[in-house]
Amino acid sequence: MSATGLYTAPSNLPTPPNVTVTATSAQDTTKSGSGAVNLQNPLPVISSVSPTTIGTGSFLITIIGTGFVKTSVVTFDGTALTTMYVSPTELDAVGSATTAQMGNVTITVTNPDPDPGGSTSGSLTAQVVTGGSTVTTAAAARFLEQSSFGPTPELVNQV
Numbered sequence: 001m002s003a004t005g006l007y008t009a010p011s012n013l014p015t016p017p018n019v020t021v022t023a024t025s026a027q028d029t030t031k032s033g034s035g036a037v038n039l040q041n042p043l044p045v046i047s048s049v050s051p052t053t054i055g056t057g058s059f060l061i062t063i064i065g066t067g068f069v070k071t072s073v074v075t076f077d078g079t080a081l082t083t084m085y086v087s088p089t090e091l092d093a094v095g096s097a098t099t100a101q102m103g104n105v106t107i108t109v110t111n112p113d114p115d116p117g118g119s120t121s122g123s124l125t126a127q128v129v130t131g132g133s134t135v136t137t138a139a140a141a142r143f144l145e146q147s148s149f150g151p152t153p154e155l156v157n158q159v
Contacts, residue, residue: 012070013039041111042067044121049107050153053127056097058137060153061107063091065121069111077105092153094137097128
């Protein structure tokens with residue numbers, strides 16, 4: 001908290017997540033008060049998932065929303081994915097879809113709280129489809145680098 005009273009939340013919660021906030025009167029500095037505060041991560045909210053159609057095999061998805069933290073985890077059909085924090089409004093995640101997951105699958109984001117369980121977003125869905133011949137993400141990205149203006153997560157999944 002600044003001397004002017006402006007509070008800026010940390011990007012990661014301190015350990016332990018308990019802090020003491022003290023306020024001192026500007027008119028009479030002998031007067032002050034304090035209180036204990038238990039910090040928690042924000043509730044994540046998903047606005048969109050891209051792409052919404054995913055072929056079987058390796059994939060990369062981009063999640064847009066709010067309330068994401070560096071320790072957020074994307075879940076795809078109940079499986080935690082390797083998640084990369086981009087910003088408080090964007091996450092990228094990589095995983096692999098199987099033929100057993102064909103059809104609609106749910107995608108959620110969980111922010112771990114200091115207490116067990118954390119907070120989980122509402123869900124959006126993506127559709128897993130057969131994609132014909134499967135190519136690796138690296139091969140798709142290389143193909144797109146040579147044939148277009150570069151790979152995007154959606155283009156890589158389409159290849």
